[in-house]
Amino acid sequence: MKKNKNIIVLGGGTAGWMSANLLHLKLAPLGYRITVIESDDIGIIGVGEGSTPQLKVFFDLLGIQEQDWMPKCDATYKYGIQFRHWCKPDPKRPFLDDYFHPFPASTDARTAIEFMHACHTMMQGYPAPVKPDPYFLTAYLTHKNIAPCEISLNGGSCNYGYHFDSYKLGAFLADFGQKQGIKRCVDTIKDVKSCENGIAVLHGKQQTQYHGELFFDCSGFQGLLLQQTLNVPFESFADNLLNDSAIAIPTKRENLEPMQTQATALSSGWAWRIPLTSRVGNGYVYSSHFIDKEAAEDELRNHLGIDKSSPARHLKMKVGQVSKHWHKNCVAVGLAQGFIEPLEATALHLVQETVVQFIGAYLAGKETLHFQDAFNDNIRSRFLGIKDYISAHYCASNRCDSKYWKEASQAKHRTAHLQQLMQLWQTGQDINAYLTTHKLHQYYPTMSWYCLLAGYQQFSHRQFESPSPWHAHFSEYA
Numbered sequence: 241m242k243k244n245k246n247i248i249v250l251g252g253g254t255a256g257w258m259s260a261n262l263l264h265l266k267l268a269p270l271g272y273r274i275t276v277i278e279s280d281d282i283g284i285i286g287v288g289e290g291s292t293p294q295l296k297v298f299f300d301l302l303g304i305q306e307q308d309w310m311p312k313c314d315a316t317y318k319y320g321i322q323f324r325h326w327c328k329p330d331p332k333r334p335f336l337d338d339y340f341h342p343f344p345a346s347t348d349a350r351t352a353i354e355f356m357h358a359c360h361t362m363m364q365g366y367p368a369p370v371k372p373d374p375y376f377l378t379a380y381l382t383h384k385n386i387a388p389c390e391i392s393l394n395g396g397s398c399n400y401g402y403h404f405d406s407y408k409l410g411a412f413l414a415d416f417g418q419k420q421g422i423k424r425c426v427d428t429i430k431d432v433k434s435c436e437n438g439i440a441v442l443h444g445k446q447q448t449q450y451h452g453e454l455f456f457d458c459s460g461f462q463g464l465l466l467q468q469t470l471n472v473p474f475e476s477f478a479d480n481l482l483n484d485s486a487i488a489i490p491t492k493r494e495n496l497e498p499m500q501t502q503a504t505a506l507s508s509g510w511a512w513r514i515p516l517t518s519r520v521g522n523g524y525v526y527s528s529h530f531i532d533k534e535a536a537e538d539e540l541r542n543h544l545g546i547d548k549s550s551p552a553r554h555l556k557m558k559v560g561q562v563s564k565h566w567h568k569n570c571v572a573v574g575l576a577q578g579f580i581e582p583l584e585a586t587a588l589h590l591v592q593e594t595v596v597q598f599i600g601a602y603l604a605g606k607e608t609l610h611f612q613d614a615f616n617d618n619i620r621s622r623f624l625g626i627k628d629y630i631s632a633h634y635c636a637s638n639r640c641d642s643k644y645w646k647e648a649s650q651a652k653h654r655t656a657h658l659q660q661l662m663q664l665w666q667t668g669q670d671i672n673a674y675l676t677t678h679k680l681h682q683y684y685p686t687m688s689w690y691c692l693l694a695g696y697q698q699f700s701h702r703q704f705e706s707p708s709p710w711h712a713h714f715s716e717y718a
């Protein structure tokens with residue numbers, strides 16, 4: 241008979257329930273019992289409404305169909321992110337005011353070559369249509385409002401993510417997990433005892449004790465187990481990323497909303513717009529060193545064209561990562577392991593990767609710590625790779641209309657990789673070789689870097705051609 245082994249997941253936010261479901265799927269057959277502890281005194285963060293295409297893989301792994309979860313979570317499809325006003329306005333070339341960062345489709349193999357060719361032409365000093373949008377299928381689909389379930393790619397594939405209500409997604413996953421056999425305990429942990437192996441026992445407010453072989457710290461920004469109890473240091477990303485605060489305000493949904501997140505640059509950060517079926521999630525991610533919370537709220541309301549009647553939520557963000565994501569018998573996941581600001585909506589993607597990689601390393605090491613170092617290197621590199629790409633948005637933008645934007649584009653905020661990449665691009669050299677050699681293409685493919693650098697018009701001369709029409713290849717989806 242298999243011996244029962246306990247895994248305690250502290251935290252019932254999205255990270256806690258995603259972790260618990262994945263752990264249950266892979267480890268319950270080996271005799272592990274998963275318990276989630278969540279507090280009704282301490283809520284979940286309740287923002288985080290956009291995903292990458294990886295979330296589809298998560299639902300596929302669990303065998304959950306879109307028709308089963310999407311309506312319950314007010315979810316919509318997401319084909320990518322539209323970046324608006326991240327460049328200095330150019331009245332002669334208004335078409336350069338925004339660009340779309342697409343999720344990839346298999347058809348891009350044909351069309352993206354032409355986009356790259358246009359970029360290389362510009363680098364050599366000749367005018368070319370370098371706005372990314374017309375070359376990418378998912379940009380076309382969002383423009384035409386065609387949902388993924390309405391197209392057939394004849395054996396090809398088109399990546400997409402989702403927008404969702406994070407409270408409802410958490411509740412859905414909690415419900416699903418409990419039906420599979422995950423135990424849920426509503427309690428607030430008041431004391432944690434450690435031992436040589438790491439975490440020994442958690443004490444709830446009613447004196448209940450929680451023992452386990454493994455502990456998952458999904459307790460949010462505070463990092464109660466890994467950071468506070470096991471003293472694993474937190475490394476801030478403040479040198480590269482200035483934003484440390486956010487405000488969220490929901491608004492009414494329009495009849496027709498594009499299947500994309502919008503990220504619009506404001507005076508001291510950027511505003512998100514995320515359409516759900518029930519409402520639109522909006523927010524302003526900003527640096528408190530450049531604007532105070534009242535002024536930021538006024539600016540967001542002004543941007544949204546709304547008065548003070550709808551309530552605003554103010555949040556602080558702790559941006560960085562722990563120095564080890566798995567230490568002794570404790571793994572941190574979600575905000576407890578780190579956070580890179582939400583510009584590319586990568587947090588849940590990192591949750592999923594962390595748990596999947598953990599399960600792989602743990603089982604490969606025959607349920608020991610054997611592959612702990614390799615796992616930690618892997619997850620740390622993922623955080624750093626995503627940080628490089630997100631920092632690139634600020635370094636590549638040529639906005640200089642506020643103190644914030646002047647500061648954000650300073651070379652001193654560039655990561656070492658970013659410094660190299662920008663130099664290669666600006667001197668017309670091959671960034672692909674650099675991305676591949678340093679394995680950066682694992683986090684963001686070369687095409688994403690081309691979209692970003694061309695989208696921000698990182699060319700030494702400014703002979704932009706108007707965008708080309710939508711690529712002829714897409715006509716069959718019209």
Ligand SMILES: Cc1cc2nc3c(=O)[nH]c(=O)nc-3n(C[C@H](O)[C@H](O)[C@H](O)COP(=O)(O)OP(=O)(O)OC[C@H]3O[C@@H](n4cnc5c(N)ncnc54)[C@H](O)[C@@H]3O)c2cc1C
Nearest residue numbers: 251252253255279284285288290429460574575582587588
């Ligand atoms: C402004 C902003 C925008 C974001 N946008 C996105 C996005 O678009 N896409 C994306 O993927 N991510 C986004 N994120 C990140 C996303 O919100 C989080 O990664 C996600 O919600 C997971 O949070 P969590 O579960 O780690 O923490 P939380 O939601 O904070 O959950 C913590 C849990 O721990 C429990 N807990 C804490 N202490 C105790 C205790 N002592 N005893 C018992 N229980 C305890 C709480 O009850 C709660 O259940 C955003 C974050 C911010 C700040």
